[in-house]
Amino acid sequence: MSSIDIRTIPTTPPDFLDKDEIKKETKALTKELARLQHILYAEQKRSILVVLQGMDASGKDGAMRKVFRYCSPAAVWAIPFKKPTEKEMRHDFLWRVHQWVPEKGMIRIFNRSHYEDILIQKVYDWIDDDQRTQRMASINHFEQLLQNDNQTSVMKFYLHISKDQQAIELQQRLDEPDKHWKHNDNDWKEREKWDDYMDAYNYVFNHSTIPWHIIPVDKRWYRDYLISKAVVEQLRAFDLKHPELKTGNA
DSSP states (O other), X not given: OOOOOGGGSOSSOOTTOOXXXXXXXXXXXHXXXXXXXXXXXXXXXXXXXXXXXXXXXXXXXXXXXXXXXXXXXXXXXXXXOOSOOHHHHTSOTTHHHHTTSOOTTOEEEEESOTTHHHHHHHHTTSSOHHHHHXXXXXXXXXXXXXXXXXXXXXXXXXXXXXXXXHHHHHHHHHHOGGGGGGOOHHHXXXXXXXXXXXXXXXXXXXXXXXXXXXXXXXXXXHHHHHHHHHXXXXXXXXXXXXXXXXXXXX
């Protein structure tokens, strides 16, 4: 398997793509996603875990809103993972994650995830190389458990933003009143460790058993298209069927 270096992957769509056409396709895909999600919920045989990772301002919240906009909130839940609580810190690092994985029939979206425990923790040297190796192995086994034991398809998306575009997005949070609520001084401090984060992500991509989708996000319309397409293709592959009518006492 070839090695992935995130620095060599474009953050923008190919020049030949037509933005308006792609946006039309995306709308059709998101509507099909909602239709298939409804059958998934009715069938209750499989589930999907969507993992969204990326640098600050890479558009994780926006991706959730746009891609799953037509889906039922009864069956599609988003879970944000922030700094662990004191209680969570008293458990193994996967404890807080495992309790939120989707049951059959559901789509669960992780806004950040268990990967924070080998990304930020390694960037700040809170864990050493051996601990990161052990945690990576645990994550691979955890995700395989979900797929093999509970028929949960694990779909992992890295929202790939350029450093220049991130600066634009972060500055907009300072300049535009309707985005002030997004501003966090710490995002600019994290930006100073950009190269360390790229190294950390490269480790994750190259040591994951379940592969990642690398999603260019400098143009948000392309992000929405790629994620919608990937999730719809996974749902199509399930060959979903509406449950048959049950009668009598059966």
